[in-house]
Each structure stands twice: as C-alpha cells, then as structure tokens.
Amino acid sequence: MISIAALIGQVFAIVLALALAPLLTGWVNQWRAWLQNRSAPPLLQPYYTLHKLFHKDVVLAHGASPLFRFAPFIMFGCMLLACGIIPSLSTDLPFAPAADALALVGVFGLARLFISLAAMDIGTSFGTLGARREMLVGFLAEPALLIIIFTVAMIANSTSLATIVETLAYREFAIYPSLAFAGIAFTFVSFAENARVPVDNPATHLELTMIHEAMILEYSGRHLALIEWAASLKLYAYSCLGIALFFPWGIGERDNFLALVAAIPLLLLKLGIGGMLLAIIETINAKVRIFRVPEFLGTAFLLAVLGLLVRLLLEVRA
Amino acid sequence: MQLFDEPIEFTRQPGIGAPVWQGRAVDGDELKDFAAAAHLAGGRLAALWGSDERLSGGGFRLHCVFGLNEGHACLTLELPANDPGYPDLSGLFPAANRMQRATYDMVGIGHDGTDQRPWLRHGGWPADWFPLRHDAGEGGDFSNLPSDYDFVQVGGEGAHEIPVGPIHAGIIEPGHFRFSVVGERVLRFESRLGYQHRGVERRLAGADFSTGAKILGRISGDATCAYAWAYAAAIEAACGVEPSPRALALRAILLERERVANHLGDLGMLGNDAALAFGLSQFFRLKEEWVRVSALLFGHRFMMDRIVPGGVEADLNAAAVKVLSDQCDAIGPAVKELHAIYDEHAGLQDRYLTTGPIDAALARELSLSGMAARATGLLLDGRCYRLDYAPPPPWAALGVRPVTDERGDVAARVAVRFGEITESLRLIRQLATQLPAGAVCAEVKPVPGASGVGIIEGWRGEVLVGVSIGADSRLARVHPHDPSWQLWPALEHAVPRDIVPDFPLINKSFNLSYVGQDL
Numbered sequence: 001m002i003s004i005a006a007l008i009g010q011v012f013a014i015v016l017a018l019a020l021a022p023l024l025t026g027w028v029n030q031w032r033a034w035l036q037n038r039s040a041p042p043l044l045q046p047y048y049t050l051h052k053l054f055h056k057d058v059v060l061a062h063g064a065s066p067l068f069r070f071a072p073f074i075m076f077g078c079m080l081l082a083c084g085i086i087p088s089l090s091t092d093l094p095f096a097p098a099a100d101a102l103a104l105v106g107v108f109g110l111a112r113l114f115i116s117l118a119a120m121d122i123g124t125s126f127g128t129l130g131a132r133r134e135m136l137v138g139f140l141a142e143p144a145l146l147i148i149i150f151t152v153a154m155i156a157n158s159t160s161l162a163t164i165v166e167t168l169a170y171r172e173f174a175i176y177p178s179l180a181f182a183g184i185a186f187t188f189v190s191f192a193e194n195a196r197v198p199v200d201n202p203a204t205h206l207e208l209t210m211i212h213e214a215m216i217l218e219y220s221g222r223h224l225a226l227i228e229w230a231a232s233l234k235l236y237a238y239s240c241l242g243i244a245l246f247f248p249w250g251i252g253e254r255d256n257f258l259a260l261v262a263a264i265p266l267l268l269l270k271l272g273i274g275g276m277l278l279a280i281i282e283t284i285n286a287k288v289r290i291f292r293v294p295e296f297l298g299t300a301f302l303l304a305v306l307g308l309l310v311r312l313l314l315e316v317r318a
Numbered sequence: 319m320q321l322f323d324e325p326i327e328f329t330r331q332p333g334i335g336a337p338v339w340q341g342r343a344v345d346g347d348e349l350k351d352f353a354a355a356a357h358l359a360g361g362r363l364a365a366l367w368g369s370d371e372r373l374s375g376g377g378f379r380l381h382c383v384f385g386l387n388e389g390h391a392c393l394t395l396e397l398p399a400n401d402p403g404y405p406d407l408s409g410l411f412p413a414a415n416r417m418q419r420a421t422y423d424m425v426g427i428g429h430d431g432t433d434q435r436p437w438l439r440h441g442g443w444p445a446d447w448f449p450l451r452h453d454a455g456e457g458g459d460f461s462n463l464p465s466d467y468d469f470v471q472v473g474g475e476g477a478h479e480i481p482v483g484p485i486h487a488g489i490i491e492p493g494h495f496r497f498s499v500v501g502e503r504v505l506r507f508e509s510r511l512g513y514q515h516r517g518v519e520r521r522l523a524g525a526d527f528s529t530g531a532k533i534l535g536r537i538s539g540d541a542t543c544a545y546a547w548a549y550a551a552a553i554e555a556a557c558g559v560e561p562s563p564r565a566l567a568l569r570a571i572l573l574e575r576e577r578v579a580n581h582l583g584d585l586g587m588l589g590n591d592a593a594l595a596f597g598l599s600q601f602f603r604l605k606e607e608w609v610r611v612s613a614l615l616f617g618h619r620f621m622m623d624r625i626v627p628g629g630v631e632a633d634l635n636a637a638a639v640k641v642l643s644d645q646c647d648a649i650g651p652a653v654k655e656l657h658a659i660y661d662e663h664a665g666l667q668d669r670y671l672t673t674g675p676i677d678a679a680l681a682r683e684l685s686l687s688g689m690a691a692r693a694t695g696l697l698l699d700g701r702c703y704r705l706d707y708a709p710p711p712p713w714a715a716l717g718v719r720p721v722t723d724e725r726g727d728v729a730a731r732v733a734v735r736f737g738e739i740t741e742s743l744r745l746i747r748q749l750a751t752q753l754p755a756g757a758v759c760a761e762v763k764p765v766p767g768a769s770g771v772g773i774i775e776g777w778r779g780e781v782l783v784g785v786s787i788g789a790d791s792r793l794a795r796v797h798p799h800d801p802s803w804q805l806w807p808a809l810e811h812a813v814p815r816d817i818v819p820d821f822p823l824i825n826k827s828f829n830l831s832y833v834g835q836d837l
Binding site for chain 1: 478479480481482486487488489501502589591592593594595596598599600603663665666668669817818819820821822
C-alpha cells in the first residue's frame with residue numbers, strides 16, 4: 001500500500017528536479033565563467049532561456065517526420081522518469097519498483113536512441129555526424145555504467161536504487177574500496193554522458209567538433225526548450241545518482257517525513273559542491289580528440305571492472 | 319639569377335626599399351620559361367593579376383610577381399585586345415590556379431589550363447561581363463544568378479560529403495568547406511571563397527591616393543597596417559618618394575603591434591578551439607589591453623589610416639614611448655607564463671602535436687609565405703637577413719631574428735606565434751627607444767603612368783600591393799594580394815589524413831583571411 005506521505009514525497013522529488021535542474025546548469029555555468037576570469041551570466045539564465053524558447057515559434061525542417069517532433073518529448077519524459085526513480089530526498093519512492101538501476105540505464109539509452117534517430121531523421125550531415133558520435137560515446141559508456149551499478153548492487157544485494165541507498169546510508173557503516181573504483185569510473189561516465197568537456201563541449205560553436213549540440217542543431221522553439229531542459233535534468237539525474245551511490249548520507253528513510261525536509265538543504269549543498277567540481281574539471285581540461293574518447297571510456301570501464309573484482313575477491317566473505 | 323643569359327639586377331626601390339626587378343615577357347612562351355626558371359631557382363609565385371590597358375592604346379596586361387631568393391621579380395606580359403590568353407602556370411606553381419581564375423573573372427583574360435571554374439564570380443554577374451574592363455559599364459542591374467560549382471568528388475564505399483558554410487554557427491566570415499570523408503577521416507577538403515565580393519579593385523580605379531589609402535586600410539581589418547604600408551610603399555616606389563627614417567620606424571612599430579595583437583588573439587582562439595576557455599579569456603584580456611594602448615597612442619584600436627603614402631599620420635612623444643615600452647615589459651612575462659601553461663598542458667599538446675602537418679617541400683611547392691611557411695622550417699621573412707638577401711630599412715638595422723619551427727603542425731604554428739610575439743615586443747621596444755628624429759610625412763607628387771609594387775611582411779605573410787597610376791594622376795589599377803591566396807590551398811593539404819573534429823583547430827592555426835579573397 002502506497003502511503004500518502006510517500007506519494008507526496010515522490011511528487012515533490014519530481015517537482016524539485018524540474019525546478020532545480022536548470023539552476024544546477026546555471027550554477028555550473030557561473031563557476032565556469034568565474035574560473036575563466038569572465039563575468040558570469042545570471043544564475044537564473046537557463047530559466048530565461050527556457051522562457052524565451054517556449055515563446056518562440058517552432059521551425060521544422062521540410063523533411064522532418066513525426067519522429068523528429070516526438071523525440072524531444074520522449075527525451076524529456078525519460079529524464080523526468082529517471083529523476084523520479086533516483087532517490088534524491090527520500091528512499092520512499094512509489095515509482096521506484098517500476099524501474100531498478102538497470103532499467104535506469106535503459107531509460108537513458110532510450111532517450112539517446114530517440115534523439116539520435118531524430119538527428120538523422122532530417123538528413124543533415126551535422127545531425128548524422130552528431131548521432132554517429134553519440135552512439136560511439138553511448139555504446140562505450142553504457143557497459144561501464146552497468147558494471148558500476150553491478151558493483152554497488154552487490155553490496156546491497158539488490159538492484160533497486162532505494163535499497164542500495166538504504167543499505168549504504170543506514171546499515172552498518174563500512175568502507176568499501178570497490179566503491180572508490182566505481183566512483184572514479186562513474187565520474188568519467190558522467191562527463192561523457194552529459195557532453196561535458198573532455199569528451200564534448202557544451203559551449204562550442206564549432207559545428208564540426210560537436211556531439212550533443214550537432215544532434216539538436218535543427219531544433220527550435222519549444223522542442224529545443226524541452227531538449228535543453230532534458231539536458232539539465234540529465235545532469236541533475238546523474239548528479240543525484242552519483243550522490244545516491246557514493247554519498248547517500250542525508251537522504252531520508254522510509255516513513256520519515258521530517259528527514260525528507262532535512263534532506264533538501266543537504267542535497268543543495270551536495271549539488272552545489274558537485275557543480276563546482278564539475279566546472280573546475282572542465283576548466284583545467286582540454287577536449288580530447290574524438291578518437292581518444294574510447295580510451296577515456298575504456299579507462300572508465302576498466303576501473304568499473306576493477307571495482308567489481310575488488311568487490312568479488314576481497315570484500316565478499318562466504 | 320639569370321633570364322635568357324641576361325642577369326637579373328635587383329634594385330632597391332624607394333620607399334620600403336625591397337629589392338625588385340621589373341621585366342617584360344615578349345610572349346606567353348617566354349613567361350612560361352621564366353616561370354620555369356623561377357621554379358627551378360626555388361622561387362615562389364607571389365602574385366598574379368591582370369589589367370586593362372586599352373585606354374592607353376594597348377591591350378590587356380598580365381602581371382606576375384615571383385618571389386626569389388634575392389628579391390621579387392615582376393614580369394608583365396602584353397596581351398592583344400581581341401584575344402587575350404596566356405599559358406597556364408599552375409603546373410609549375412599550383413598557387414597560380416585560383417589567381418588565374420580570379421583574373422579571368424575580373425578582367426577576362428584567360429589561361430589555357432583545364433580548371434576553368436570561376437573563383438570570384440558567384441553568379442553575381444554574367445560570365446561574359448568583366449568588372450575590371452574600362453568598358454564594363456555600371457552593371458548594377460544583374461539579378462543574382464544561380465552559381466554551380468564543381469567540387470571534386472570522391473567516390474568509393476562509405477565516402478560521403480559534409481558541406482559546411484558559407485554561414486557558420488559562430489561569428490566568422492563566410493566560406494564554404496566541402497569535406498569528403500569516410501567516417502571521421504577526411505579524404506579530401508576543398509574550400510570555396512569570395513562570398514562577400516566587394517568590388518574593391520573596381521572602386522579603386524580612378525580613386526585619388528588618399529581615398530586609395532583609406533580603402534586599402536579597410537580590405538582586411540586584422541591586417542590594416544600591412545595593407546596600408548604595402549600600398550604606401552607601392553605609391554612611393556612609383557613616385558620616387560623616400561619616407562623619412564622616423565616614418566619607417568613608426569610604420570614598423572605599427573606593423574609589429576598589429577602582429578602581436580593578432581598572435582595574441584589567435585593563441586587564445588587556439589586554446590578555445592580545444593575547449594580550453596581559460597586560454598581564450600587570458601589571451602583576450604592581453605589583446606584587449608594591447609589594442610587599448612593602440613587606441614590611446616594611435617587613435618584607433620586597429621591603427622587604421624595611420625600609414626599613408628609618404629609617411630605616417632601619427633607620432634610618438636617621450637611619454638608615449640614610455641607607455642609603449644612599459645606595455646611590452648608587462649605583456650612579455652604574461653605571455654611567457656601562458657606559453658609555459660600551453661606547453662605543459664597534456665590535453666592541449668595532444669590536440670596540437672602532429673595535427674594538420676605540412677612540410678617544407680610542400681610549403682615551397684605551394685608558394686607559401688609568412689608564419690605558416692616558417693612553421694615548416696622555411697626561412698621566409700622579408701624582415702630577416704638570409705642568403706643573398708638583405709632586408710630593407712628599418713629592418714636591416716634591427717637584426718630581426720626569424721622564428722622557425724621544423725614540425726609544420728598545429729604545435730609548430732603555435733610555437734612560431736609565441737616566438738614572434740617575443741621578438742616583436744623586442745623590436746617595438748628597440749624601435750621606440752631609438753626613434754630617429756625628423757618629419758613623419760613627406761609630400762607625394764603623382765607621376766602619371768608610373769607603377770610600383772609594395773611588399774610587406776604582415777602577420778599572416780607577405781602582403782603585396784601592385785599600383786599603376788593613370789595619365790590623370792589618379793590610380794588606374796590597384797591590386798591588393800593577400801598571403802591567404804597561397805595559404806588556403808595549403809590548408810587543403812593539411813586537413814586530409816586528420817579527422818573532422820580536428821579541422822577547426824587546424825583552420826585556426828592558419829587563421830587565413832576570407833576578406834583577402836573578397837575583393
């Protein structure tokens with residue numbers, strides 16, 4: 001039986017994700033600007049951009065099929081679902097049984113599939129170029145992410161994110177060396193998945209080097225707004241996933257409404273620090289040559305496998 | 319060097335004083351023979367243009383300038399008015415290809431080669447109308463015709479094309495790039511330029527000297543000093559005017575300031591194109607400080623209209639000299655610090671090293687000049703001493719140290735830029751502190767019928783301006799030549815074998831001029 005409190009908590013988590021995701025993007029952009037000695041855009045700039053885009057007309061390419069129009073909604077829906085099933089404030093999520101951590105990887109994969117298909121749908125060379133590269137990144141990042149999740153799932157003996165968080169945060173405290181490997185691997189994967197600097201550059205104007213931006217070049221108006229929002233949600237979802245897997249302390253337990261309220265400032269603090277670190281890493285790195293992306297993600301995969309082996313060989317005692 | 323057993327005597331022109339030889343070819347065969355001899359001597363094709371001489375009773379005239387070890391050889395070929403044609407030089411000098419096509423588009427004198435595609439004509443005017451002919455008329459009411467352009471196609475399994483531009487995602491000038499790729503690998507790269515044809519050469523015909531100086535200073539904003547000096551030098555050579563040593567020193571300061579400003583900007587952009595925005599903000603801060611001092615001392619951030627025929631329209635007092643050298647002292651260490659950061663940044667070096675390589679043999683083959691040529695190890699710098707060549711004043715006394723790098727890749731072009739900034743700062747300091755006394759501008763009296771060329775080592779490479787003065791003492795024909803004419807084809811050789819996302823970096827490492835083609 002789903003309690004009313006749990007339902008409220010679930011809805012609140014989703015609303016908070018919708019509201020906070022652009023703020024996180026704005027926060028990262030501010031730090032990027034500060035670290036580069038530029039005066040920063042307003043913290044609320046992503047909201048202004050969304051507002052502007054929602055009020056603009058949509059220009060569709062002549063060859064666009066319905067897929068092109070649906071893709072932003074699917075992408076947005078996927079990211080919203082992801083935010084719904086990742087415990088950000090409380091582990092008491094009625095949606096959580098709908099999808100475990102493995103399905104979450106599938107949800108991200110679904111979004112990727114549709115936005116890539118949409119990019120190829122209109123038949124421009126940049127769209128195809130971007131989709132091709134996105135698939136390269138995706139098929140290297142997904143296995144690494146899966147192995148990371150396996151490692152964590154073996155600690156909790158469950159692939160349910162809620163159970164994982166409850167195990168890590170509220171059962172007996174232990175130091176898991178396997179999580180260190182998984183954590184580093186997860187950082188690598190998040191950079192690749194969120195089109196951040198060593199792999200992609202969210203601020204670039206160079207058509208020929210883009211990955212994510214190349215795929216959405218033909219989008220405009222509310223479609224583009226949804227995609228931008230979905231991209232923010234994805235960053236938020238990955239941040240929350242990272243927090244849930246590696247820094248879960250503070251996320252509220254079941255049947256504890258007060259803990260949910262207390263979790264909000266802690267989440268903001270964690271996201272704030274995470275965003276800052278992201279900006280620092282982005283600033284000190286140059287973008288790698290695209291053929292080095294397999295090396296980058298191969299490293300992530302290797303670290304994830306190491307984490308899994310450490311878990312299997314050193315930590316598990318019969 | 320010899321031409322048909324007659325030795326070529328290079329003479330110092332008035333003005334800039336670059337060693338120049340002027341000669342005439344009797345017919346097309348002699349032109350071709352001379353070109354072959356120049357090619358054999360390791361020379362380069364510096365410029366090629368045509369002019370309509372029918373008003374003075376002749377036909378058409380083809381002008382070729384060859385850059386030889388000892389100096390520049392300017393060769394003209396008279397062509398009949400009814401059937402103007404000349405032999406194709408692109409077999410000897412591939413750089414001739416686009417210049418020949420542009421010459422046909424503008425003047426209607428054609429070569430007999432196989433590549434007869436238009437270059438500057440983008441359907442803005444009909445194929446049988448030539449804007450630089452005296453009898454062309456106004457020609458203002460042409461509708462915009464569709465213009466097809468036969469890009470060279472690459473076949474084979476998996477090969478496809480990526481068209482980019484002329485409108486780009488960033489704020490840059492228009493140019494169309496056609497990549498033939500397999501996956502990310504570039505098989506062939508071809509560019510099409512001249513989208514913003516401005517009718518500069520036609521506007522210059524009949525202009526007076528000062529209008530000419532204004533227009534030349536506006537051909538390319540980033541090289542305004544180089545163009546203005548090359549034009550002034552051409553006028554001074556034609557009219558036999560000798561600018562004062564103080565004027566020459568001031569011109570050199572302006573040119574070197576332009577070089578530093580552009581190199582600073584490019585180094586920032588080279589960081590940014592590898593997503594190291596830190597480099598962009600740092601170098602643009604330095605560039606901004608630099609151009610503000612230019613505005614303070616010379617009244618214009620780009621220092622436009624400061625160099626005029628006869629001298630300069632600017633002067634420096636003791637206080638200004640102090641500002642100038644103080645800034646050099648301040649910016650030098652900052653650049654040095656950033657140089658160390660660039661050199662030690664593993665990610666950046668990974669992007670730069672071995673990317674977009676051209677070697678010295680190719681650079682020679684394609685008649686390259688300037689920074690990109692020096693980054694292949696060629697010692698080509700009009701300001702530096704080399705075998706058989708002594709630089710003109712004011713460079714001769716300065717002992718300009720050439721900056722070269724053998725590697726020929728993006729890293730080499732970055733390294734040469736850093737080196738040239740340091741050297742230019744030294745030159746500016748030296749020029750400013752040892753400024754000769756005297757007037758800064760001499761009077762220029764037009765000599766009807768005279769002609770001359772001006773050759774200046776701009777920041778990109780050799781800027782060349784050919785001038786001929788009409789019987790009415792006004793400009794009859796002015797041809798500005800940007801080094802990018804030779805450098806764009808080099809880019810087409812540098813890009814293949816690398817991958818598509820490397821192109822912006824390679825392109826930026828050359829930073830070629832689009833407007834230099836938009837004449």
